[in-house]
Amino acid sequence: MEYALPPDAAAPLGQARRVVVFTGAGMSAESGVPTFRDDLTGLWARFDAMQLATPEAFHTDPDLVWGWYEWRRARVRRAKPNPGHLATAAIEALVPDTVVITQNVDDLHERAGSRSPVHLHGSLFAPRCIAEDAHPAALPETPHGETAGPDEGGRVPPPRCRHCGALVRPGVVWFGEALPEAALTAAVEAAVSCDVLLTVGTSGVVYPAAEIPRIAARSGATVMQVNPEPTPLDEVCAINLRGTAAHVLPALVAAARDAIGTT
Numbered sequence: 001m002e003y004a005l006p007p008d009a010a011a012p013l014g015q016a017r018r019v020v021v022f023t024g025a026g027m028s029a030e031s032g033v034p035t036f037r038d039d040l041t042g043l044w045a046r047f048d049a050m051q052l053a054t055p056e057a058f059h060t061d062p063d064l065v066w067g068w069y070e071w072r073r074a075r076v077r078r079a080k081p082n083p084g085h086l087a088t089a090a091i092e093a094l095v096p097d098t099v100v101i102t103q104n105v106d107d108l109h110e111r112a113g114s115r116s117p118v119h120l121h122g123s124l125f126a127p128r129c130i131a132e133d134a135h136p137a138a139l140p141e142t143p144h145g146e147t148a149g150p151d152e153g154g155r156v157p158p159p160r161c162r163h164c165g166a167l168v169r170p171g172v173v174w175f176g177e178a179l180p181e182a183a184l185t186a187a188v189e190a191a192v193s194c195d196v197l198l199t200v201g202t203s204g205v206v207y208p209a210a211e212i213p214r215i216a217a218r219s220g221a222t223v224m225q226v227n228p229e230p231t232p233l234d235e236v237c238a239i240n241l242r243g244t245a246a247h248v249l250p251a252l253v254a255a256a257r258d259a260i261g262t263t
């Protein structure tokens with residue numbers, strides 16, 4: 001059943017010249033990629049994502065952490081973009097000056113046709129060595145994560161850097177680490193200059209990323225939210241659409257197209 005948008009919910013998007021779509025794990029939930037607040041399943045049910053996604057965890061047990069990322073990468077490879085990702089790419093087609101900023105480390109926005117999403121928290125597909133001048137590294141050819149085990153939760157030794165021999169680590173931002181500077185700068189610039197920021201599927205509790213919708217609101221943009229649950233971002237949102245990304249975003253795009261008069 002199509003989502004029943006409140007009257008005029010699509011008007012800001014229909015009138016916008018510059019749009020930011022800011023996404024979190026909820027955007028990929030309907031593609032089968034679990035959110036950070038979901039419990040881990042299967043092999044990894046005994047672990048806590050918050051404890052695996054840290055520099056300390058990698059230092060203490062690199063095989064465990066690399067194995068977890070191999071498993072996640074394998075799951076993402078099997079996942080397909082959902083209608084929410086496709087609607088996001090449709091917003092880019094509708095309003096060419098649109099910037100997609102994602103906290104997600106999957107590549108589902110790219111696969112849905114988004115041009116160059118800003119990955120605030122890095123990517124599962126861009127590993128690098130742990131050395132200070134961090135050479136990029138190639139991914140191992142065979143993903144082992146799913147089949148590894150039944151030993152200690154699918155341990156897989158990380159590869160070594162071809163240039164310097166250091167361990168290769170996932171190219172994601174771990175708890176306690178700084179965000180990639182270029183991505184953060186691009187995100188702040190987009191937030192400051194947009195007319196509409198649409199925040200989708202994020203709990204809005206992890207900083208500095210959660211600052212992005214707040215910056216847009218302070219800079220005068222209309223901030224809209226798509227989330228089935230209330231979040232701390234509700235207070236800065238002019239419009240809160242309670243529903244899922246795959247359900248709400250296509251309805252929003254269709255209504256914005258009607259408002260603009262395109263088909």
Ligand code: OAD
Nearest residue numbers: 024025026029035036037103201202203206227229244245
């Ligand atoms: P969270 O797991 O914190 O929150 C997911 C949000 O998505 C929640 O608010 C859910 O209500 C909402 N949600 C669930 N299903 C949805 C759906 N189908 N459609 C729309 N919304 C849905 O994920 P993030 O906010 O992305 O950081 O988490 C932010 C960061 O915290 C992550 O990037 C990660 C994590 O720790 C790092 O790894 C550095």
